[in-house]
Amino acid sequence: MKIGFIGLGNMGAPMAANLAKAGHEVTGFDMAPVEVAGVTRAASAAEAARGADVVVTMLPNGQILRAVAAEVIPAMTAGAALVDCSTVDVDSARAVAADAEAAGLLAVDAPVSGGIGGAAAGTLTFMAGGSEAAFDKAKPLFDIMGQKAVHCGDAGAGQAAKICNNMILGVTMIATCEAFALADKLGLDRQKMFDVVSTSSGYSWTMNAYCPAPGVGPQSPADNDYKPGFAAELMLKDLRLSQQAAGSADADTPMGQLAEALYARFVEEEDGKGMDFSAMLPRFEKRGRG
Ligand code: NAD
Numbered sequence: 001m002k003i004g005f006i007g008l009g010n011m012g013a014p015m016a017a018n019l020a021k022a023g024h025e026v027t028g029f030d031m032a033p034v035e036v037a038g039v040t041r042a043a044s045a046a047e048a049a050r051g052a053d054v055v056v057t058m059l060p061n062g063q064i065l066r067a068v069a070a071e072v073i074p075a076m077t078a079g080a081a082l083v084d085c086s087t088v089d090v091d092s093a094r095a096v097a098a099d100a101e102a103a104g105l106l107a108v109d110a111p112v113s114g115g116i117g118g119a120a121a122g123t124l125t126f127m128a129g130g131s132e133a134a135f136d137k138a139k140p141l142f143d144i145m146g147q148k149a150v151h152c153g154d155a156g157a158g159q160a161a162k163i164c165n166n167m168i169l170g171v172t173m174i175a176t177c178e179a180f181a182l183a184d185k186l187g188l189d190r191q192k193m194f195d196v197v198s199t200s201s202g203y204s205w206t207m208n209a210y211c212p213a214p215g216v217g218p219q220s221p222a223d224n225d226y227k228p229g230f231a232a233e234l235m236l237k238d239l240r241l242s243q244q245a246a247g248s249a250d251a252d253t254p255m256g257q258l259a260e261a262l263y264a265r266f267v268e269e270e271d272g273k274g275m276d277f278s279a280m281l282p283r284f285e286k287r288g289r290g
Contacts, residue, residue, distance in 0.1 A: 001025070003141070004048035004055040006068055007086070008034045011112070012058030014120040015085070015145045019056075022144045027052070046075040054141060057084045061237075062092030069096040078104035081137045085126070087111045087238060090156045090163075090245050097130060097155035106134035109155060111162040112146065115230055123147045127165075129157030163245055166238035169206070170259040173235075174280055176206040180213050181284035190216050212278035221276035229276035236263040 001024050005016040008030040020026040020038030028039040029048040035041070042048035049055045049072040057072075059065050065088050076082065082100045084093065084107075093109035100107035108130035118124040124146035128135050135151045142149035152161045179202070183193045194216045198208045211217030221229035228234075239260040246253040266272030266283060 001053040001141075002051060003027070004029070004042070004045075004050075004052035004072070005039065005058070006030070006045045006048055006055065006072065007058035007060075008032075008036050008039070009058065009060075010116050011085075011119045012056075014116070015056070015058060015124075018119075018122045018145050019141060024141075024144075045071050048072075049075045051077065052080060054081045054083055054138065056141070057082070057086060059084075059086045059088075061086070062088035065096060066092055069099060073100055073103050073105065076100075076103070076105055079106070081106040081108060081134055083108045083110055083138045083141070085110050085112055087162055087241065088159060089241050090159045091248065093129065093159045094156040106131065106137055107155060108134045108138045109158040110138065110142065110149070111158055113162070113165070114146070118146070126150070127152050127158040127161040129153055129155050129159065129161075159241075160245070163238055163242040166235070167242040167253065167256040167259070170235050170239050170263065170277070171255045172204045173206045173210075173212065173277055174259055174262060176204060177212050177278070177280040178284050180281055181287075184285060206278070210278060212281040220278065222278055222281070226276045226279035226282070228274075229278070232263060232272040232275050232277045232279060233267045235277040236260070236267050239263055 003019055003024050003026045005026055005028040008016055008028050013036045016026055016028050016039050017037050026039045027042050027048045028036055029042045029045045045068050055072055057068055065084055065086055082105055097107035108128050110126045110128040112124040112126055114124040122145055126142045126146050126149040128149055128151050152158050190213045210220045212222050214222040221227060242256050243260050
Protein backbone atom coordinates (compact mmCIF):
# COMPACT_ATOMS: atom_id res chain seq x y z
CA MET A 1 0.00 0.00 0.00
CA LYS A 2 0.92 3.62 -0.39
CA ILE A 3 0.91 5.10 3.11
CA GLY A 4 1.18 8.70 4.33
CA PHE A 5 2.43 8.93 7.93
CA ILE A 6 2.09 12.22 9.82
CA GLY A 7 3.72 12.70 13.23
CA LEU A 8 7.07 10.91 13.42
CA GLY A 9 7.75 11.32 17.15
CA ASN A 10 8.61 8.75 19.82
CA MET A 11 5.73 6.52 18.75
CA GLY A 12 5.17 7.48 15.11
CA ALA A 13 8.78 7.01 13.95
CA PRO A 14 9.10 3.33 14.91
CA MET A 15 5.53 2.61 13.72
CA ALA A 16 6.28 4.15 10.29
CA ALA A 17 9.60 2.29 10.13
CA ASN A 18 7.79 -1.02 10.74
CA LEU A 19 5.33 -0.31 7.91
CA ALA A 20 8.23 0.47 5.56
CA LYS A 21 10.12 -2.63 6.69
CA ALA A 22 7.07 -4.74 5.82
CA GLY A 23 7.31 -3.52 2.21
CA HIS A 24 4.80 -0.66 2.12
CA GLU A 25 5.64 2.59 0.36
CA VAL A 26 5.67 5.10 3.23
CA THR A 27 5.89 8.88 2.86
CA GLY A 28 6.20 10.73 6.17
CA PHE A 29 5.85 14.26 7.47
CA ASP A 30 6.68 15.86 10.82
CA MET A 31 7.12 19.51 11.77
CA ALA A 32 10.49 18.52 13.24
CA PRO A 33 13.27 17.49 10.82
CA VAL A 34 13.30 13.75 11.56
CA GLU A 35 14.63 10.98 9.36
CA VAL A 36 13.08 7.52 9.62
CA ALA A 37 14.62 4.41 8.03
CA GLY A 38 12.77 3.45 4.84
CA VAL A 39 10.41 6.45 4.97
CA THR A 40 10.48 9.16 2.26
CA ARG A 41 10.16 12.67 3.69
CA ALA A 42 7.42 14.96 2.37
CA ALA A 43 7.48 18.76 2.55
CA SER A 44 3.99 18.99 4.05
CA ALA A 45 1.21 16.86 5.54
CA ALA A 46 -0.85 17.31 2.36
CA GLU A 47 2.05 16.08 0.23
CA ALA A 48 2.43 12.98 2.40
CA ALA A 49 -1.32 12.30 2.05
CA ARG A 50 -1.69 12.83 -1.70
CA GLY A 51 -2.39 9.55 -3.53
CA ALA A 52 -2.09 7.46 -0.35
CA ASP A 53 -4.35 4.44 0.26
CA VAL A 54 -4.09 5.05 3.99
CA VAL A 55 -2.96 8.10 5.96
CA VAL A 56 -1.86 7.39 9.54
CA THR A 57 -1.55 10.21 12.08
CA MET A 58 0.31 10.00 15.41
CA LEU A 59 0.05 13.48 16.95
CA PRO A 60 0.13 15.08 20.41
CA ASN A 61 -3.52 16.14 20.89
CA GLY A 62 -6.98 16.71 19.42
CA GLN A 63 -6.40 20.33 18.45
CA ILE A 64 -3.35 19.43 16.36
CA LEU A 65 -5.19 16.42 14.90
CA ARG A 66 -8.07 18.68 13.79
CA ALA A 67 -5.64 21.12 12.12
CA VAL A 68 -3.72 18.34 10.35
CA ALA A 69 -6.97 16.63 9.25
CA ALA A 70 -8.25 19.89 7.74
CA GLU A 71 -5.10 20.00 5.60
CA VAL A 72 -4.94 16.32 4.75
CA ILE A 73 -8.58 15.41 3.98
CA PRO A 74 -8.86 17.59 0.83
CA ALA A 75 -5.60 16.08 -0.47
CA MET A 76 -6.80 12.47 -0.11
CA THR A 77 -8.47 10.34 -2.78
CA ALA A 78 -12.08 9.11 -2.27
CA GLY A 79 -12.10 5.60 -0.77
CA ALA A 80 -8.78 6.08 1.06
CA ALA A 81 -8.67 5.73 4.86
CA LEU A 82 -7.62 8.23 7.52
CA VAL A 83 -6.37 6.29 10.56
CA ASP A 84 -5.62 8.33 13.67
CA CYS A 85 -3.53 6.47 16.25
CA SER A 86 -3.01 9.46 18.59
CA THR A 87 -4.69 9.63 21.99
CA VAL A 88 -7.17 12.51 21.69
CA ASP A 89 -10.54 13.59 23.08
CA VAL A 90 -13.59 11.67 21.89
CA ASP A 91 -15.18 14.84 20.42
CA SER A 92 -12.16 15.54 18.17
CA ALA A 93 -12.06 11.90 17.03
CA ARG A 94 -15.75 12.06 16.07
CA ALA A 95 -15.44 15.47 14.36
CA VAL A 96 -12.47 14.35 12.24
CA ALA A 97 -14.25 11.10 11.29
CA ALA A 98 -17.37 13.06 10.23
CA ASP A 99 -15.29 15.43 8.06
CA ALA A 100 -13.42 12.51 6.48
CA GLU A 101 -16.63 10.61 5.73
CA ALA A 102 -18.25 13.73 4.25
CA ALA A 103 -15.29 13.83 1.82
CA GLY A 104 -15.87 10.21 0.76
CA LEU A 105 -13.08 8.78 2.91
CA LEU A 106 -13.00 5.95 5.45
CA ALA A 107 -12.01 6.94 9.00
CA VAL A 108 -10.75 5.04 12.05
CA ASP A 109 -9.75 6.30 15.48
CA ALA A 110 -7.23 3.74 16.72
CA PRO A 111 -5.33 4.79 19.84
CA VAL A 112 -2.74 2.34 21.11
CA SER A 113 -1.40 0.85 24.27
CA GLY A 114 2.06 -0.64 24.56
CA GLY A 115 4.20 2.50 24.65
CA ILE A 116 7.49 3.17 22.88
CA GLY A 117 8.71 -0.40 23.41
CA GLY A 118 5.57 -1.80 21.80
CA ALA A 119 5.85 0.66 18.91
CA ALA A 120 9.44 -0.42 18.20
CA ALA A 121 8.72 -4.15 18.56
CA GLY A 122 5.46 -4.02 16.55
CA THR A 123 3.48 -5.35 19.50
CA LEU A 124 1.01 -2.51 20.12
CA THR A 125 -2.66 -3.06 20.92
CA PHE A 126 -5.05 -0.98 18.81
CA MET A 127 -8.50 0.04 20.07
CA ALA A 128 -10.46 1.04 17.00
CA GLY A 129 -13.62 3.01 16.27
CA GLY A 130 -15.22 3.40 12.84
CA SER A 131 -17.19 1.50 10.22
CA GLU A 132 -16.56 -2.17 9.43
CA ALA A 133 -15.15 -1.20 6.00
CA ALA A 134 -12.76 1.34 7.55
CA PHE A 135 -11.54 -1.15 10.16
CA ASP A 136 -11.02 -3.84 7.50
CA LYS A 137 -8.92 -1.44 5.41
CA ALA A 138 -6.69 -0.53 8.36
CA LYS A 139 -6.43 -4.04 9.83
CA PRO A 140 -3.43 -5.23 7.74
CA LEU A 141 -1.47 -2.21 9.01
CA PHE A 142 -2.52 -2.86 12.62
CA ASP A 143 -1.22 -6.42 12.16
CA ILE A 144 2.22 -5.06 11.21
CA MET A 145 2.44 -2.36 13.90
CA GLY A 146 0.80 -4.42 16.63
CA GLN A 147 -0.23 -7.80 17.93
CA LYS A 148 -3.90 -7.11 18.65
CA ALA A 149 -6.62 -4.86 17.22
CA VAL A 150 -10.07 -4.67 18.77
CA HIS A 151 -12.89 -3.09 16.76
CA CYS A 152 -14.73 -1.34 19.62
CA GLY A 153 -17.60 0.28 17.71
CA ASP A 154 -18.37 3.44 15.73
CA ALA A 155 -16.29 6.62 15.48
CA GLY A 156 -14.86 7.61 18.87
CA ALA A 157 -15.23 4.12 20.39
CA GLY A 158 -11.48 3.49 20.24
CA GLN A 159 -10.74 6.69 22.17
CA ALA A 160 -13.53 5.86 24.63
CA ALA A 161 -11.99 2.42 25.33
CA LYS A 162 -8.51 3.91 25.71
CA ILE A 163 -9.46 6.58 28.26
CA CYS A 164 -11.67 4.23 30.28
CA ASN A 165 -8.78 1.73 30.47
CA ASN A 166 -6.30 4.41 31.46
CA MET A 167 -8.67 5.88 34.06
CA ILE A 168 -8.70 2.44 35.71
CA LEU A 169 -4.90 2.30 35.39
CA GLY A 170 -4.36 5.70 37.04
CA VAL A 171 -6.75 4.98 39.89
CA THR A 172 -5.30 1.49 40.47
CA MET A 173 -1.72 2.75 40.47
CA ILE A 174 -2.60 5.31 43.14
CA ALA A 175 -4.40 2.65 45.20
CA THR A 176 -1.43 0.28 44.94
CA CYS A 177 1.08 3.00 45.88
CA GLU A 178 -0.88 4.31 48.86
CA ALA A 179 -1.35 0.75 50.13
CA PHE A 180 2.43 0.14 49.93
CA ALA A 181 3.05 3.43 51.77
CA LEU A 182 0.60 2.40 54.51
CA ALA A 183 2.15 -1.08 54.71
CA ASP A 184 5.59 0.54 55.18
CA LYS A 185 4.31 2.64 58.07
CA LEU A 186 2.73 -0.45 59.64
CA GLY A 187 6.12 -2.21 59.47
CA LEU A 188 5.04 -4.74 56.85
CA ASP A 189 7.82 -6.09 54.63
CA ARG A 190 7.31 -5.07 50.97
CA GLN A 191 8.03 -8.52 49.60
CA LYS A 192 5.43 -10.02 52.00
CA MET A 193 2.96 -7.33 50.96
CA PHE A 194 3.54 -8.28 47.29
CA ASP A 195 3.31 -12.03 48.00
CA VAL A 196 -0.06 -11.58 49.68
CA VAL A 197 -1.72 -8.93 47.48
CA SER A 198 -0.53 -10.32 44.13
CA THR A 199 -2.35 -13.58 44.96
CA SER A 200 -5.31 -12.06 46.84
CA SER A 201 -8.28 -9.92 45.93
CA GLY A 202 -6.18 -6.72 45.82
CA TYR A 203 -4.23 -7.99 42.81
CA SER A 204 -4.07 -5.85 39.69
CA TRP A 205 -1.84 -5.18 36.70
CA THR A 206 -0.15 -2.37 38.64
CA MET A 207 0.72 -4.72 41.50
CA ASN A 208 1.43 -7.93 39.62
CA ALA A 209 3.03 -6.77 36.35
CA TYR A 210 4.27 -3.21 37.03
CA CYS A 211 4.95 -3.23 40.76
CA PRO A 212 5.78 0.33 41.97
CA ALA A 213 8.10 -0.97 44.76
CA PRO A 214 11.75 -1.41 43.68
CA GLY A 215 13.15 -4.92 43.98
CA VAL A 216 9.73 -6.49 44.33
CA GLY A 217 7.83 -8.38 41.62
CA PRO A 218 8.91 -8.43 37.96
CA GLN A 219 11.29 -5.79 36.53
CA SER A 220 9.52 -2.44 36.23
CA PRO A 221 10.45 1.28 36.04
CA ALA A 222 10.68 1.25 39.88
CA ASP A 223 13.85 -0.84 39.40
CA ASN A 224 15.28 1.85 37.13
CA ASP A 225 14.92 4.93 39.38
CA TYR A 226 11.37 5.43 38.07
CA LYS A 227 12.54 6.42 34.60
CA PRO A 228 9.56 5.98 32.25
CA GLY A 229 8.02 3.55 31.14
CA PHE A 230 4.85 5.51 31.04
CA ALA A 231 5.52 9.07 32.15
CA ALA A 232 3.37 10.70 34.84
CA GLU A 233 2.56 13.58 32.47
CA LEU A 234 1.15 11.14 29.87
CA MET A 235 -1.01 9.59 32.58
CA LEU A 236 -2.17 13.11 33.48
CA LYS A 237 -3.05 13.77 29.83
CA ASP A 238 -5.17 10.60 29.65
CA LEU A 239 -6.88 11.27 33.00
CA ARG A 240 -7.76 14.77 31.79
CA LEU A 241 -9.25 13.30 28.61
CA SER A 242 -11.28 10.87 30.73
CA GLN A 243 -12.67 13.69 32.87
CA GLN A 244 -13.38 15.86 29.83
CA ALA A 245 -15.36 12.94 28.35
CA ALA A 246 -17.08 12.30 31.71
CA GLY A 247 -18.09 15.97 31.76
CA SER A 248 -19.64 15.91 28.30
CA ALA A 249 -21.37 12.53 28.91
CA ASP A 250 -22.56 13.52 32.43
CA ALA A 251 -20.85 10.45 33.97
CA ASP A 252 -20.07 10.38 37.70
CA THR A 253 -16.36 9.45 38.03
CA PRO A 254 -15.23 10.52 41.52
CA MET A 255 -12.13 8.28 41.60
CA GLY A 256 -11.04 9.37 38.14
CA GLN A 257 -11.48 12.99 39.22
CA LEU A 258 -9.32 12.47 42.30
CA ALA A 259 -6.67 10.63 40.29
CA GLU A 260 -6.54 13.53 37.82
CA ALA A 261 -6.10 16.04 40.66
CA LEU A 262 -3.33 13.97 42.28
CA TYR A 263 -1.36 13.48 39.05
CA ALA A 264 -1.82 17.20 38.24
CA ARG A 265 -0.28 18.14 41.60
CA PHE A 266 2.49 15.57 41.17
CA VAL A 267 3.44 16.73 37.65
CA GLU A 268 2.81 20.47 37.88
CA GLU A 269 3.64 21.41 41.48
CA GLU A 270 5.93 18.65 42.71
CA ASP A 271 8.74 16.67 41.08
CA GLY A 272 6.71 14.17 39.05
CA LYS A 273 7.42 15.52 35.55
CA GLY A 274 9.70 13.14 33.66
CA MET A 275 9.17 10.36 36.21
CA ASP A 276 7.29 7.14 35.59
CA PHE A 277 3.67 7.23 36.78
CA SER A 278 4.52 4.59 39.41
CA ALA A 279 6.71 7.20 41.19
CA MET A 280 3.55 7.95 43.19
CA LEU A 281 4.98 5.43 45.68
CA PRO A 282 8.03 7.48 46.79
CA ARG A 283 5.72 10.53 46.76
CA PHE A 284 3.32 8.91 49.26
CA GLU A 285 6.20 7.47 51.27
CA LYS A 286 7.56 10.97 52.02
CA ARG A 287 4.22 12.27 53.26
CA GLY A 288 2.09 12.06 56.32
CA ARG A 289 -1.66 12.52 56.49
CA GLY A 290 -1.62 16.33 56.74
P1 NAD B 1 5.80 12.90 20.44
O1 NAD B 1 5.63 14.27 20.99
O2 NAD B 1 7.09 12.20 20.55
O3 NAD B 1 5.39 12.90 18.86
C1 NAD B 1 4.45 13.76 18.29
C2 NAD B 1 5.04 14.25 16.96
O4 NAD B 1 4.07 15.05 16.29
C3 NAD B 1 6.27 15.14 17.16
O5 NAD B 1 7.36 14.60 16.44
C4 NAD B 1 5.82 16.51 16.62
O6 NAD B 1 6.87 17.23 15.98
C5 NAD B 1 4.77 16.08 15.63
N1 NAD B 1 3.83 17.15 15.30
C6 NAD B 1 3.23 18.06 16.12
N2 NAD B 1 2.42 18.87 15.42
C7 NAD B 1 2.50 18.48 14.13
C8 NAD B 1 1.92 18.93 12.93
N3 NAD B 1 1.05 19.96 12.92
N4 NAD B 1 2.24 18.29 11.77
C9 NAD B 1 3.11 17.27 11.77
N5 NAD B 1 3.71 16.78 12.88
C10 NAD B 1 3.41 17.39 14.04
O7 NAD B 1 4.62 12.03 21.10
P2 NAD B 1 4.50 10.43 21.14
O8 NAD B 1 5.03 9.92 22.42
O9 NAD B 1 4.99 9.90 19.84
O10 NAD B 1 2.92 10.29 21.24
C11 NAD B 1 2.07 10.46 20.12
C12 NAD B 1 0.65 10.13 20.53
O11 NAD B 1 0.59 8.80 21.01
C13 NAD B 1 0.08 11.01 21.65
O12 NAD B 1 -1.26 11.29 21.37
C14 NAD B 1 0.24 10.15 22.89
O13 NAD B 1 -0.70 10.45 23.89
C15 NAD B 1 0.01 8.77 22.30
N6 NAD B 1 0.62 7.67 23.07
C16 NAD B 1 1.91 7.76 23.50
C17 NAD B 1 2.47 6.71 24.21
C18 NAD B 1 3.90 6.78 24.70
O14 NAD B 1 4.29 5.93 25.50
N7 NAD B 1 4.71 7.73 24.25
C19 NAD B 1 1.72 5.56 24.47
C20 NAD B 1 0.42 5.47 23.99
C21 NAD B 1 -0.12 6.54 23.29
